[in-house]
Amino acid sequence: MNILIDNKNGEPIYNQIYSQIKNQIISGELKENEMLPSIRGLAKDLRISFITTKRAYEELEKEGFIYTLPAKGCYVAPKNVELLREENLKKIENHIEEISKLAVACNLNKNDIIEMVMFCMEDQK
Amino acid sequence: MNILIDNKNGEPIYNQIYSQIKNQIISGELKENEMLPSIRGLAKDLRISFITTKRAYEELEKEGFIYTLPAKGCYVAPKNVELLREENLKKIENHIEEISKLAVACNLNKNDIIEMVMFCMEDQK
DNA sequence: TAACTGTATATAATATAAATATACAGTTGG
DNA sequence: CCAACTGTATATTTATATTATATACAGTTA
Numbered sequence: 545m546n547i548l549i550d551n552k553n554g555e556p557i558y559n560q561i562y563s564q565i566k567n568q569i570i571s572g573e574l575k576e577n578e579m580l581p582s583i584r585g586l587a588k589d590l591r592i593s594f595i596t597t598k599r600a601y602e603e604l605e606k607e608g609f610i611y612t613l614p615a616k617g618c619y620v621a622p623k624n625v626e627l628l629r630e631e632n633l634k635k636i637e638n639h640i641e642e643i644s645k646l647a648v649a650c651n652l653n654k655n656d657i658i659e660m661v662m663f664c665m666e667d668q669k
Numbered sequence: 670m671n672i673l674i675d676n677k678n679g680e681p682i683y684n685q686i687y688s689q690i691k692n693q694i695i696s697g698e699l700k701e702n703e704m705l706p707s708i709r710g711l712a713k714d715l716r717i718s719f720i721t722t723k724r725a726y727e728e729l730e731k732e733g734f735i736y737t738l739p740a741k742g743c744y745v746a747p748k749n750v751e752l753l754r755e756e757n758l759k760k761i762e763n764h765i766e767e768i769s770k771l772a773v774a775c776n777l778n779k780n781d782i783i784e785m786v787m788f789c790m791e792d793q794k
Numbered sequence: 795t796a797a798c799t800g801t802a803t804a805t806a807a808t809a810t811a812a813a814t815a816t817a818c819a820g821t822t823g824g
Numbered sequence: 825c826c827a828a829c830t831g832t833a834t835a836t837t838t839a840t841a842t843t844a845t846a847t848a849c850a851g852t853t854a
Contacts, residue, residue, distance in 0.1 A: 615851035740820035
């Protein structure tokens, strides 16, 4: 497990831990059901309070990336692709909702928006 | 000029003032180049510090809704439609950018997104 | 039972946001 | 000119939210 903390960049420590672990899970570097370092062990390594590592793990659990067995440890959750997908779809819909409002405000119609999407997403197939 | 402050709803006072004036400008209730109440006069009416009204006016000026002549007063800005439009376009592009990232994450392609846009904006022409 | 897991609650330190007072400087009309 | 009005700039207070922490607790395991 490879976590680097940068105290200077202003990003909260718990968040640095959260996103680095998250990325390792998404990239597959951490496998499903693999045990994560204990919150205390990791905290000791990083020389921070274990409350901070706990907070990072809490976020990860809330987002569904890990699961916890009290008194045993924390593990990488099996990828719930469908869940992740639905969350993303919801986010996308919210963005479209916002775009919709903005479009009305500056008199753009559906086609204008679609053209913008085509243009902005040019690099994607 | 009609401004109502609700101390209970948690929204900052300066923001309540900001959005009420903004709405009156957008709706046309306040005409171009019309003089706004002085920050001190309004503050007195509302029984708050004029620093708070000043802050609201500052926001309005930053957004381009009003302009200020120091020692004279604050006035409703001529509607810069083009400016507003460009700001909105930028916001829309940012949303599309976000959508683009999400789309990659859940394996949606450009066409999927366009279909979603079509669907979500159904009610607009 | 010692040494490890995670949990829960309370607390301290810091940063940010919100509202303010006070002193300042330009404009205007009598 | 000057009194009474405009907006400006700086420093300060207050409240709230965020970040990080210590300490005491409870379950698991070899």
